[in-house]
Amino acid sequence: MTSSPTAAFARADLDIATVPAGEVYRRIYLARHPDALGFGKTPSRFSDPRRRIEARRFGILYLGSSLKVCFLEAILRDQRDGVIGVYLLAESDLVARATAEIVPTRALRLIDLRGDGPVRMGVPSDVARGTRQTVARDWSVAFHDHPAQVDGILYSSRLNGEHNIAIYDCAVPALACTGTVALLRARGLATIIRDLKLAIV
16 A cells, blocks of 8 residues: 555545635734745645756645634744643744735635545545655645646644645635734734743743
8 A cells, every 4th residue: 555646546536625705814924025925835744845847846825724723833833842831932933923814715626634535535644634744745746736626725733623724826816815914913812822821032
């Protein structure tokens, strides 16, 4: 049994979730970048692993269903592992970032890696859980190239179970930023800091 996608996956029926136009997602990004919808091709969970020809590689834009899951994915990540009690987080990590509200301007069709969808599609469980990024990247290429022409991937955060979306660059023009604010001024940040037992220093 192989953990890599095979040519047969192109014939698989995909579990597709539809994100309606206007549904609000969030993003935390480095404030020095002027475009809240900017993205790159650097290594990430579902990035294109192919390296030979830059122009032929796709980019990925990650969004979260809440400010909290964005905070966990973009800032805290695994830093709190093994730390009992209050965790000290540098204020500079927050000052450097902004948060944006992002909405699709049309319905998005996303391959759904939540629940038992991956089992039906033959996608290995470590792709859905994000435990092996090299494998997940290979599968992301298979999702991107599938005849169903999905806009991206819907998946659960490994950090708190809330859902995130990874949008392929071809669908980024279907997104609109409806507002940005410095992360330190974001509504709900104080609650997140309290819930995660953080102290800003």
